[in-house]
Amino acid sequence: MECKRIIPRLDIKGPNLVKGIHLEGLRIVGKPEKFAEYYYAQGADELMFVDAVASLYERNSLHDIIKRVAKQIHIPLVVAGGIRTIKDITEALRVGADRVSINTAAIQNPKFIEEAVRTFGSSTIIVTIEAIKQNDGKYLAFTDNGREHTGLEVSDWTRQLNNLGVGEIIITSVDQEGTGQGYDYQLIKLVSEIATMNITASGGAGSPDDVEKLLTNTSVSGAAIASILHYEIAKELFDPADDYREGNIEYINKIGNTKMFQTTTIPALKAKLIEKSINIRPN
């Protein structure tokens, strides 16, 4: 039987792995190549690379990272962030991505998604939904890392995606993202009741229990996880000899002092999930 996927999510800014809260306030956590190789060796089922600032400027550094990583790592690589054209997709696949995820350009022009599916097949094309809960309880889809309001309701957008041939949805809760307060189960339930394709949930995992709860109580097939994996190993993977000219590395030294996250490793997390009879690929 098919397994649920454990997916480390690596947000990339320039040459660095970063982590924010609500997709904002990005702080340097380390070098993405090191984390990627570490997670591969530890038994990750897939890696998700998100260009955290792609909607704003330059993306060559992400492609360089993917190119280097793809040579060493033999598991699927998903690339998200700033993908707007068929050429962008071709380019991402050419440097080693297996699948791409699209948000902003999908909402601006759903026809682009249809064309992408026709060209690359539905298994290559993912749509990311960045959702923010409104005061009236409705979930709205945002673009540009949760900054731009679209007025589009998540439920309506999901219904539309069913008809566009998209192979998977990554549902990111901007509210929960980076907080460690658990996935937004209400949001995930809303989307999974409508969606007819695979769903990966992203945003909020603060402990192994949160991941267990996600995979036990919802029908999602993938769990994207960042903080609790990154913070477990960031200090160990940190090398002051690496080039950090482009940012402030103070945060790395403070990692571990937080009460928000119960950090873990992929083998420990997988062992726990298997013990709970969840279908997981053992390491």
Added chain:
Amino acid sequence: MMKVALIDYKMGNLFSIAHACEKVGLEVEITNNPEKIKNADALILPGVGAYPLAIEQLYIQNLTEPIKDFANTGKYIFGICLGMQLFMDQSNEFGVHQGLGLIEGEVLRFPESTTNTQPRFIPQIAWNNVSIEQPNHPLFKNIPNNEYFYFVHSNYVKTKSTQNILCSTDYSNFKYSSAIVQDNLIGIQFHPEKSGIQGLKIFENYKELIYKR
């Protein structure tokens, strides 16, 4: 040194496969040149994407006949994912399309789930168990039964003869052939180039097969 041609017909993840081959010391040349294909010692036929586009590309690039001729020489052809599906007589993806007709059978879309409690999402995007139906086949040497491999696909192959079934897999309670074989033709539905260490073993075994022939 054996010459292995990795066929480039603009449909797929050539570099991932090339990297994986490189890891196990199997040198490949990425090519769509019929002459180079003819002179190779073995072929790898990759593929990601839609069936009609793939078969159209093979025709446009005049590759169908060289591949069919190669199959008749007894030298190995290794089809991966869509590459394997092209071995078959026909596919029903986006209308009926003729394949290479090297193995009798067809390519079908996964059936929609019949129950609400157990949805079968199409495409399958998952690591899944591979149950080896021909335990002594050298492609699966040193690979435990029911090992996990990575799958991404909406369609599966159904061979006319059960003798072609090399492996089977269960996707949401639907059992299908995840690897097929007919003498020198070997096809697998999953992606060994994306299946970690166990996947690399498949390439190692393919290398051994080629060198032993």
